[in-house]
Amino acid sequence: MISSAVPARAYTLQFTDSSSKAQIKWPSHTINVAFSSSLAAPPANFKAGSDVVGALRRALANWSEAADIEFTESWSKEQSISAGGGSGDGISLITIAGTQDNAAPFIGASSEMSGRTRVFFTRSGSITEADIVLNPYQQFSTDGTTGTYDLEATFMHEIGHLLGLEHSSAVSATMQPRQGKNGIYSLPAFTPRSLSEDDRAGVRSIYGMRPESAKARGAVTGAVSYHTGVPAFGASVWAEEVSTGKVAATSITLTNGTYLIENLLPGKYRLKVESLDGLVLAAEIASQRGVYAGLATSTQMAFRTAEIGQVSVRADRTVKLDAQLSDQPLQLNPTLIGFNGQLSTLSVPLAPSRVYTIYVGGDGLSLKNLAAEGGVSVTSPYLTVNPSSLAQQQFGAGISVISFDVAVSENAPAGDYSLRLQSASGEVAYIVGGLTVDAAGNVTNPW
Incomplete structure (x- = not known):
């Protein structure tokens, strides 16, 4: 049996354009979110008895614990997200109301998605508003009911976008492109409720670590090129701990072939690079704007996975490790x-x-x-x-x-x-x- 998981729309960061100079992020470490009154009176596509507000608060708390951010909560009678293309209304609304405006993002190819996040920002990348809406055409629950989306997992993913994260190439990450419904593998789909190390590294690269848990960390950077010397755009680079084998973080190369993996604890890491044509595809990393927008339309050259090498990461230092890809055809x-x-x-x-x-x-x-x-x-x-x-x-x-x-x-x-x-x-x-x-x-x- 082959089960489907639909796109949820490396740590991969959001930028204002392809230059990657202006990163999209909140200007303050305190972020106010408005709970729509719809959360207190869930519509029929939410299983009766589901703890909607509790799921949202737990998701916000998980992200807040991972980085130096605080969420403040208010309630709003607003039901619909702000229309795209404008400047928004300044209210970062989280809503589950089944209004016409809220249904609009889920037409056609997006009809199976669990949720969407609409981010408004200035030319310099400062977020002024971010609205989250869940799909009124899909079923949700908090108890693992087969065929429904897990509500807390959905909120976790969308809050990542609200904070400025794009999709990750690690299939285990909360920010991976697809969210599965409860019942895949005959199990509840609860895993995305917990942030992966890749998710944590991503949000910390934007907002830093919480002062009480801050530890000196290092980074790895480099450039990936094809055997011809041409920069490899959209290659997935990841680091794993030598001692445990755990995935530490991922990065997607920019148009010039460079990558940067930050927030690594001091220690030894193995670095590897692969083509985005496996469980995660290049088009799923791409967004409608920003540095990775070109991935949706550019022709990516598939290449063999390369084990780049091993590095020793030191606190407050950046290690450099480049890679040149093989010219042998991809067969595995x-x-x-x-x-x-x-x-x-x-x-x-x-x-x-x-x-x-x-x-x-x-x-x-x-x-x-x-x-x-x-x-x-x-x-x-x-x-x-x-x-x-x-x-x-x-x-x-x-x-x-x-x-x-x-x-x-x-x-x-x-x-x-x-x-x-x-x-x-x-x-x-x-x-x-x-x-x-x-x-x-x-x-x-x-x-």
């Missing part, structure tokens, strides 16, 4: 991951001290094409693949699928981990953040 490309007989583009939630059968689908994923040793692995000492469990699966639809068992140790740290695939010819590919170990109580995986 995972595009789906799954569990419990299902495939999707969402990370699989795991709990410590258990063994799971994981599915991966895509191009070049036949057992004969994979390396005899290390064909499938997890880049962490806490998650182990049993090589004898590797099997070919039949899903139809012209897709190649393999399965294998992953054992999670009892002391596995909460975080996101990547699957590594290697072909017999030596080509490597990854599913960045494809596996999530969650200690916050959001993983309810009984299997």
Whole structure:
């Protein structure tokens, strides 16, 4: 079974234009949001008894704990978001009312989206208003009811946009492009209620860390180019901790091929780069404006995943690491991951001290094409693949699928981990953040 997850509309930051000089952010660390009175009287597309206001407050608190920001709350009788194309009304409204204005953003290709955020800002990038509206054509709940969107997860994603974040290329991130409904993998879709390290790094790069938890951190920067020397625009670079294998943060290269990953704790990191043609696509990172707008229309050259190298990050220092991509054709490309007989583009939630059968689908994923040793692995000492469990699966639809068992140790740290695939010819590919170990109580995986 192949389950769908629809776009929710690296940490990836918002900019006013393609020059990337003016970052979109709030001018103050205190942000006032107006709760529409519709939140207190939910319409029929919200399951009766759902804790709408509680879900919103928890989502705001989670983002506030991650960075040096505070939300102040007020109530408003307004029901509809401000119309696009203007300057707005200055009220940052969060609404679930089923008005005509609120339904307008969900026409056509956007009809399956859970929510939208409309941001108003000045030429210098200062946000003056940001409105959040949930889709009146979709069903929501707070108890994991199958076929509904999880309300808290939806608010988490949209608040990320309100703060100035674009989409992430890590499938485990709250800010990844797609949100799954409850029932994918036969589980509640609660994982996005918790911020990933990528989400935290992104919001901290805009607003800094909270003073009480601030620690000196470093950064990695560099440039990625094709073998011809042409800058690689829209390549996904990520850093993972050497000691744990956890994904620390991601970055999407700019038009000049450069990337920047900030807010890394001192330590050793492995850096890698991949093409945005797997579980997350280039067009899903693109927005209607800003530095990544060109990704929606430009022709991206697919390239083989590259393991760039290892760096030592020091506090208050920036390390430089460039990469030149191979000219060999891309042949190994995972595009789906799954569990419990299902495939999707969402990370699989795991709990410590258990063994799971994981599915991966895509191009070049036949057992004969994979390396005899290390064909499938997890880049962490806490998650182990049993090589004898590797099997070919039949899903139809012209897709190649393999399965294998992953054992999670009892002391596995909460975080996101990547699957590594290697072909017999030596080509490597990854599913960045494809596996999530969650200690916050959001993983309810009984299997």
